[in-house]
Structures are given as C-alpha cells and as structure tokens.
Amino acid sequence: MKVTLRIQRYNPERDSEPYYQEFIVEAGDEKERILDLLHQVKWKFDGTLTFRRSCAHGVCGSDGIRINGRNRLACSTLLRDVNYRKPIVIEPLPSIPIIKDLIVDMSDFYRKYEAVKPYMVNNSPPPEHERYQSNDDAEKLFESAKCILCACCTTSCPSSWSDDNYIGPAALLKAYRFVFDTRDEAADERLDAVDTPDGIWRCHTIFNCVEACPKEINLTWHISQLKKRLTEREM
C-alpha cells in the first residue's frame, strides 16, 4: 500500500525557511511505524532527511515529532493511528527552534529540567539496608518516573507557546517525582524553583500535555498535586 508523507524540511545551510516535501513510500500494512516510513525515506530516497531516533519502541524519547498536528513519538505511532489515506503531515515539535528538518534544539528544555533539581537529596546518613518505603508510596512515583523527556508535552502547551520562559509540564512532572518521594529532603528547594512568575502558576490546566504524552502520564494531575502542596506550604 502506498502512503504519502508530507514532511517539513529545513536545512539551515541551504534554505532560508522551512518548506514541505512529499514522499510516496510503500507500507506493508497499517501496523507499520511512522519511524519505519521515515527510515524508508532516508534509506531509499533521500539520505539528507534528518531526525533523531534510537530505541524505536517508545522508551528512549528521541523521536518526538508532530504528526498530523499532534505531538507524538514516530516509533509509537502506527499508520492505523492516523489517517493515511491522505498525506501524513510530519513536522518538528512546535515552538522550539528548528535545527534541521525534524531536529529541534532541546537545550532550553533540558535547562528547565535541571532547574527543579532532578535528583534525590537526602543528607541524613544512609542506613546499611535500603531506605524503607511503602509500596503505595513507591507507586505514587511510578507514573511520574515513566517520563522519557521527549518534550511532546512541553511543546504542546499553550503557556509554553506564549511564554518560552515558562518552565513547562515536563520539568514540573520531574519536580513532582522528587517532592513526593518520601525519601527526599529537598522538597522546599524544588517548590521554590517552581513557585516563580514563570513557574507552575502559568499552568492553566489546559490538558494539552496529557493528550500529547506518549507514555500516557496524567501530567495535569501531577501538576495539581504540586499546586496543592504549594498552597498548603504558603498559606
């Protein structure tokens, strides 16, 4: 079966602005991954097509792109998930700088991730065994710990679109991951880091992040827990 990919191209060494190019590729069945089709283009038709990818099954977070207007992972989106009877529109993640074709500049995204102190702080001397934690407390962290830092959420957020200083849902989720870890002692510092004019209060529960997350993380719920914790602390 023939499928048309309409891919946004941009080569900074050659183009003054992005443009679209169509490729007709051959798909075995509707279970083929969009990533496989991108590979087909790169390996068969045009080696200059540039995108990131690694694990190809949705655990490394390299290949967040925009498919028919939705932020998704190329490797976790199958043909049957999109309308493939019409050209499938493939673009880089929106609202962050494009470097080349589907590759975007993630440095700001990573900076915001680092701003929430994404590591456990516990300065009391560790016991000889593990620090005990109930399974319920552990499982409270699991959903947030699933995050693969693909940036699908943050780049889908209207608050991020209008203010690129906004810390964004991914960093807030990471803050949750540690603030709610019973073993952690730096919750206050992390809460301070998100309680800024460009921080958590720019989240207006729009839910775009939840819709975009390829790992099905309910980001808005996690952010709400942080807001609750902050109001408890401040008032």
Added chain:
Amino acid sequence: MYKHTGSRGSGAPGWVLQRITGLLLVIVVIGHYFVMHADPASGHTYAAVLERMHHPLWKMFDLTFITVGLWHGLNGTWGIFRDYKMKPAVSLTIYGVIILSGIAFWVLGVNTILSF
C-alpha cells in the same frame, strides 16, 4: 532567572485567592440577580434602591461585590497578559494601568456606596 513585573513572592496566595473570589462571585452574582433582575418590578424604583443603599448589610454586600469583582477581574486580566512574554516597559505599563484602574474604580465604587 528572568526579570518580571509584579509580585516577587509566592504565586500560591494569588492562585488560591483567584479561586476563592471566583467562588464568592458566583454566590454574589446569584444574589445580585435575584435582587435586580428576577422580579423587574421590585428593584428598579428610586425609592427601593435608596432604601437598600442605606441598609448597612447591603452596604457590606456591595463593598464585597466591588472588591471581590475588581480584584478577580483585574488579577485575571493581568494573568492573561502575564502569559505572554513582553518587553519590561510594556509589561510595566500594563501592570501600572491595571493597578491604577483598580484603585480608581475601587475608590469610585466605595465612595458611591458610602455616600448614601
């Protein structure tokens, strides 16, 4: 990280207050509706308004209404502006206009209510 116009403290009180005032406004608006609009005959005579405005409880009601309404509306407006990245001069101007108009409307409103 970045310079901002507006409060430097925690955003939590503002966030909570916006929700509390929102809730209050719903109640006050319902009251306002029943007094002013539910029965068109009752509220609209000069005498009826004059009588209500002299009553201390109604003064309290109106003072709450204007305070809560102004704060909620202007804080919300500022929140909308705040979602956009602006040059400091622009944001300072908008912030200033919002604060000043808030004070002006509040003084005008309070003055009107208390003059009865």
Added chain:
Amino acid sequence: MIKHQYDVVIIGAGGAGLRAALEIPEGFSCAVLSKVFPTRSHTGAAQGGIGAALGNEEEDSWEWHMFDTVKGSDYLGDQEATEIMAKDAIRAIIELEHMGMPFSRTPEGKIAQRRFGGHTRPEKPDDPDSKRVAVRRSCYSADRTGHVMLHTLYENCIKQKVHFFSEFFVTDLIMSGKSCAGVVAMDVATSEVHVFHAKAVMLATGGYGRVFRITSNAHVGTGDGFSFVYNNGLPLQDMEFVQFHPTGLWKLGILISEAARGEGGILLNNKGERFMERYAPTVKDLAPRDMVSRAIITEIREGRGFKGSDGTFYVHLDVSHLPKEVLNDKLPEITGFARTYLGVEPTREPIPVQPTAHYAMGGIPTTVDAEVTRDKKNTKVPGLYAAGEAACVSVHGANRLGTNSLLDLIVFGRRGGKAIAKFIKGAEFALLPEDAADRTLERIDHLMNSKGKEKVGPLRTELQERMMEKVGVFRNKKDLTEMTSEIKSLRERYREVSIDDKGKIFNTDLVEAIELGNLIDTAEPIIYGALVREESRGAHSREDFPKRDDKKWLKHTLVYKTDGKPKVDYKPVSITRFQPKERKY
C-alpha cells in the same frame, strides 16, 4: 579541529559510563561523550530487573547467585569476576536505592524481588545439592527497571556536575605507543572533529545488536567500541557468544521481558503445548535464555510454530491467565508494547514472539577493574578501560542470565571508575601523536566525497540479513565459512559507499555511514569466533558439534584484526569454586 584535555574521558552515557563518572573525584576533569543525549542510552530499555541476593522475599545467598551465573555461563564465565559481582550486587543495589532509584516494594517496604530465568536456590537451603527451584532475586521497578536506573544515574551525574558532551560521536581511539592517549570525536551538530587528550579513557559503548536483522537493541547499538579496539590491534574476546532473547515481539524484535514468564507467563506452540516442559523439566519456561531460544527454533523447525504474514515463524507467549493487577502493575510496559505494535490484547490473547538478538556476552577483554587487556597473559593497556556490555570481564561467559546485565553495569562501571580515579592520580598525559585525528579526517573526507554506487541502507540490511541467517541461534561450518567471504565482500563494497548529505549540520547520513563500518568491523570477529569454536556452549550452538567440549574448548577466544584473515588466540578460564558439570535445568 578542536583540542580538549581531560583527565578522564568516558565514551557512552549508559549505566556503565554514568556509574563510572560518579567515581571520578573532585579536582579531576572528566568528560562523558555520548552520541545521544544520556537518557536516550539503551540501558533504559532494560525491563525486568537487576539481580542481587538481598533475600527480601525468601532466603537467598550470593553464593547461589554466583553458582547460577557460572552455570548459566555454561562454565565459561571467569569465576573470580563472577564472585566479585555476586557479592558486590547486594551493596550495589542498596547504593542505587540510596541514590534515589524508585523500586517496587514488599509489604515491609523493602525492595521487591521476583523470579527470573536461571536464578535458583536449593530446595532445601541447608543441602546445597538438593534440587534447585526458582528464587526471587530480581529487584525491580514494575517493568521499567533499566529506565529508572538510567535516569537515577543521570540525575546523580547532574547533582555531581559531570560534564557531558551530548551528540558527540566518537570515531577513534588515540593510541600512543602501547598506551591510550585519548579519543577522536565528531560533534554531530556541526561535523567538527574534536580531539580529546586524556590520561584515561573508558569505553562504555554498549553492544552490537544492530549487526542482526531482528534485534531488541536500539538503532545506536552499532558496536562502535568494539570497532575502535579491533582497529587498533587489540583483541576482542568471546565474540561468538551472542544472546538471542527468546521473547522478542514478532517481526519487530522489541523485547518482551523475561519478567512476563517470571510472573507466570508460559510459552505455547501451535498445538497449544507448553513445550518448555520437554526441554527444561524443572524450571520450564524460566530456563536460561539460550535454551529457551533454541527450544523455540527447534519447535519452529519441527513444524510446531506459527507462520507470520512476513514469512517468519513465531510461538505464543501466553500471559492471559495472569490476574489483571499483575499485568497492569507489574508488566504495564510490555502489555502496552503488545497492544501498540501488534494490536494484541494480552489479557485475552497470546503474544506472538520470536528470538531476537539481544546481548553481547563477548567484547573488549578487561580485568575485574575494567582495565583493558591486550593478550592472553592479560597485559594491560595503560589508560584504557571498558565496562558494561562493551566489556568482557568475563562474568557472562557463554550465556548471560537475565538481570545480570544491569548488575554488570553498576558493579564494573564503579570498579572501573575507582581504578581510573587511582590511575589518574599518578599518571601523566601520554604524548598526543600529531596525526591523532588523521584516520578520522580521512574517513570523513572519503565518505563526503565518495561517488561510489553503494548506499548505507541496503548494504546494512544485507549484512543484518546474512548475519541473522548464518550466524543466528544455530550455526554450522558451511554457513560460517560462507559468511567469512560475505563479510570480506561487504567490507569491499563498503569502500564504495556514498552519502547524499554533504552538509555539516546534523549530518546523520554521515554518522550512519561510519556506524555501518563499525558494524562490519564487529561482525568479523563474531563470525571468526563462531567458526573456530567447534563445540556447542551456551548461546553458541553448532549443529555440526552439538556437544560441549570442555577438554578442547573450556577457554576464551581472542580475535585480532590483521590485514588478511583475523588471528585467533585463546585465554584460560578462571575456575575457583565450581567445577564444570553438565548444564541441565
């Protein structure tokens, strides 16, 4: 060309590289180079768990863990190293927990553990010779153990302010006489070549799964580290031992963790028989991976497999009888994979699976402190270290047990880091040769200007398909001999490769072309190792030599690159506690 000088340069930001970086003391400079952003490393794909005899769920001991690892390795693992790993495992897991890794927990709040293939205990704990039954030894975090471990290690590196060079693609080692003096790398974002002059270099470059067509490995698993070592005249050890994981998702090779069977999943053939009962009567579906993979291929060859639409065959992994909570809480990721990629609903239907190239037991020979060695006498290469899947310590011997790879990363990553920390305190920078980057510059120049007819994609597919056919689960002399000439011709054709992208910014066309060269370099010692080893041991199964032959072959192979046919040498196996016995489960 840009020059840097660091006391330590670590190549690869997976489990081993990150764990090593955490050991570099303050006051010394350390750079971690990775061709992808660190959390994209393949450690993150590990699912089922990490092994340690914590005894949180039932009685366990490091000695039993060591025995299982040695037996699992088909007695080819070095027992000195295995003992270190099994003993250190307990401390290593506690340390990970203290670093903040989120684990699933027991009702008492301890780290939860579950059963895994090949991990056993004596049925009567005081009688070591009693029948062995499966033990709960795999510490886990649902089925995302590798993911949370990778993130925890990266987070700790941020805390320790480790200096990362992300999307730097290393192309060569710099050798200065007999020592290593640094590495050459290409900044993928700009195609600029950088020279890193270092006192110590650690290769934590991971595996080579992409040599094969069906693999669970990431696209970045192109055996880069093996290629650097091999091309610099150093040997690769035991490369013939390639682990095929029995349960890769049909067609795609995506890993379906052994945890699925650890939690009670079973394998079924087209007659609905639980065939593992015939191959491993005691542990059944929880036999080691090499045995299960062979059993699956045997079932398929004897006509008891299912034929897929792509012409390949598979068997069924059935988890539908497990309680929904187990699937949702303990195996959420893999049930998701089955749904997403094959449209199979694991709560009702069996999952189609087939063996998938998964892990390199062999690799760069090292001491137990991750120091790279150059010959059968274990002569060290000063300044060069290797850890993780890239290294061959050897703890996995001829077949690795599930959960031991994550363990290998943190135990030997840490030991390597400590050894480096000691080394750099006394060592001077080795002289940096003038021509350090020449080979890389030539290689890039050649690929950028080549007008040859060969293309990266088709050539790589051909290599992967041939390797899958001829150097797969079962091997024989005829196929392997054919493969030696195939690889020669592939290497010649590789010289004719040209690329489309002539730009400098994110030229992934160029990166893939260099990676293809690395794949070919890595395939060669696999083929030659498999050809010379005329026995069947662990994951290396020769149809023409179906028995294990301890008299002739209880030894490691070392393959060296030469201008002609690779040179093969041998190295003895360290045997301390457990004498080789027949391996039955």
